[in-house]
Amino acid sequence: MGSAAVRDRMLAAGQRITRQRDEVVDALERARRPLAAREICDAVAESNPDVGRATVFRTLHALAAAGIVQRVTLAGGRPGYLLCEAEGHHHHLVCTSCGRTIDLPESAVTPFLTGVEEAHGFTVDHSSFDVHGRCASCR
Amino acid sequence: MGSAAVRDRMLAAGQRITRQRDEVVDALERARRPLAAREICDAVAESNPDVGRATVFRTLHALAAAGIVQRVTLAGGRPGYLLCEAEGHHHHLVCTSCGRTIDLPESAVTPFLTGVEEAHGFTVDHSSFDVHGRCASCR
DNA sequence: TGTATAGTGATACACTGTCTCAGTTTCGGG
């Protein structure tokens, strides 16, 4: 079952708690790393084979809208989904060795983006960074 | 036919010039904006219906390896391919209004990445930024 | 011009993601 914290965030976002959504959150909580859509479907099917693929994708969309999950780009360009502890918009460093992620708060990025906006007369609506490398413990 | 500059860059990368590759480059040069794989297939098929889908993907891969094309993320998370004037590793600002892109040289990004590395004990192997917003002339 | 080798087309396969529609479940108010 998904943690109480996640539940509260979903309710706060006006979304309902369902068995199916619980199982998606569960799979992500157990993994502690970004999962491909396929991996999530498989993990969910293990505890409940009757959950449809469409529901998994809808759930991921809903969780992303609530800021609970973030879609990231894995090494190789494949998309993955990551459960975020941090609330609000933020970015991630993805370790190519152990697969774990490090949160990068928006505040660490804002000065850089502001500089870019000023240099090019560009207004940033949305940004996402894919930074792959090795974390401190994998070097 | 792809420009001579692109031809030289492909030869320099040890790749052969073929009719099919020329047509992929052509499609991207005409568009002057990132294209979805499907759009490239359609554009190529218009001038030569016998070019296989697999060849288009292989060509995009080869062009990306030579730094001639970059895979970017379009609004909505869909992948797109962009012909790059600039050589070497760099990033792009994508205008959500007119679809055009602005090159962001690696040198504009390095100080930011260095700061991130120092703050988190992380070694960056590869980074790609998706920055969406409005360019100066679309505001 | 000849030839080693890179490139090609067809086809099959796997994954990602969206849509529709009838039926079900949840949440909040009474």
Added chain:
DNA sequence: CCCGAAACTGAGACAGTGTATCACTATACA
């Protein structure tokens, strides 16, 4: 506690992305 509006679900069809194989072909270079 029960009810109903509205959100959610499952099945299945569909479309795009991307990779692999294998026999065949075209290119670059000596």
